[in-house]
Amino acid sequence: RVTPVRRCNLTACSSKMHPMWQGPLAVPGGDRQSPIDIVVRKSVLDTELKPLKTTYDPKTCQQIWNNGYSFLVEYDDTTDKNTLKGGPLQDTFRLCQFHFHWGETNDWGSEHTVDRRLFPAELHLVHWNADRYSLFEEAVMEDNGLAVIGVFLKVGKRHEGLQKLVDALPTIRHKDSVVEFTCFDPGCLLPANTDDYWTYHGSLTTPPLTESVTWIVMKQHIEVSHDQLAVFRSLLFTSAEEEVQKSMVNNFRVQQPLRGRTVRSSFT
Numbered sequence: 001r002v003t004p005v006r007r008c009n010l011t012a013c014s015s016k017m018h019p020m021w022q023g024p025l026a027v028p029g030g031d032r033q034s035p036i037d038i039v040v041r042k043s044v045l046d047t048e049l050k051p052l053k054t055t056y057d058p059k060t061c062q063q064i065w066n067n068g069y070s071f072l073v074e075y076d077d078t079t080d081k082n083t084l085k086g087g088p089l090q091d092t093f094r095l096c097q098f099h100f101h102w103g104e105t106n107d108w109g110s111e112h113t114v115d116r117r118l119f120p121a122e123l124h125l126v127h128w129n130a131d132r133y134s135l136f137e138e139a140v141m142e143d144n145g146l147a148v149i150g151v152f153l154k155v156g157k158r159h160e161g162l163q164k165l166v167d168a169l170p171t172i173r174h175k176d177s178v179v180e181f182t183c184f185d186p187g188c189l190l191p192a193n194t195d196d197y198w199t200y201h202g203s204l205t206t207p208p209l210t211e212s213v214t215w216i217v218m219k220q221h222i223e224v225s226h227d228q229l230a231v232f233r234s235l236l237f238t239s240a241e242e243e244v245q246k247s248m249v250n251n252f253r254v255q256q257p258l259r260g261r262t263v264r265s266s267f268t
């Protein structure tokens with residue numbers, strides 16, 4: 001089956017910022033797709049929103065690999081060692097992986113935007129609802145199955161905790177390469193303040209685009225150095241066998257219609 005070319009609204013398409021991302025034309029019911037632009041003045045303060053509670057065990061880090069669209073750092077999610085609770089969530093969610101999206105320059109790369117402001121990259125920490133499902137693969141297809149924390153990256157000072165990950169990237173340059181990756185604390189990638197966030201109901205931003213995600217987008221960004229981000233761009237979309245090597249850049253989805261959804265904020 002040839003994947004139909006994803007039609008996009010011309011404004012987004014016209015600029016070279018827009019990757020002609022091959023994606024399904026429409027998603028069944030598609031009225032809660034991600035990413036979106038977060039219009040700050042239209043977000044609604046919800047005083048019932050609690051602080052986020054994350055517990056991560058660096059020893060459960062297993063591998064880092066290039067899946068041909070981003071690079072993923074994967075954790076052992078067979079026990080409750082890495083959990084996300086609180087915030088907008090009623091259940092306990094388990095971390096299964098984190099990954100990033102970035103641009104070919106520092107001018108764009110994030111998936112979500114804040115009042116149309118683009119960031120050079122965005123981190124996604126993907127968790128699944130272990131109270132209701134027994135596997136990530138199940139949860140990904142179900143409403144209230146996933147909770148993804150989004151953190152914006154800005155270019156500035158070097159992020160010491162990120163360097164171990166940056167040093168591993170040259171060993172997974174090509175699609176489908178994987179290396180063992182141990183002892184990495186994903187908590188070191190969260191901003192100092194995790195109490196201030198926006199939250200809304202959306203979807204995966206990559207296939208299968210299922211509408212199973214409670215998004216929690218941090219207000220505070222983290223900083224990484226120009227050189228650290230440049231190493232992200234040294235990754236390749238293509239496998240070692242392919243003739244033409246393509247740099248892994250602009251691996252973000254275009255913004256999706258809000259379709260009447262409300263974005264709630266945990267802060268004023």
Ligand SMILES: NS(=O)(=O)c1cccc(F)c1F
Pocket residue numbers: 124126140146148203204205206213
């Ligand atoms: N970009 S993303 O956070 O929406 C995402 C991507 C792949 C698998 C996921 F479970 C997921 F949540």
Ligand SMILES: [Zn+2]
Pocket residue numbers: 099100101124205
């Ligand atoms: Zn993502």
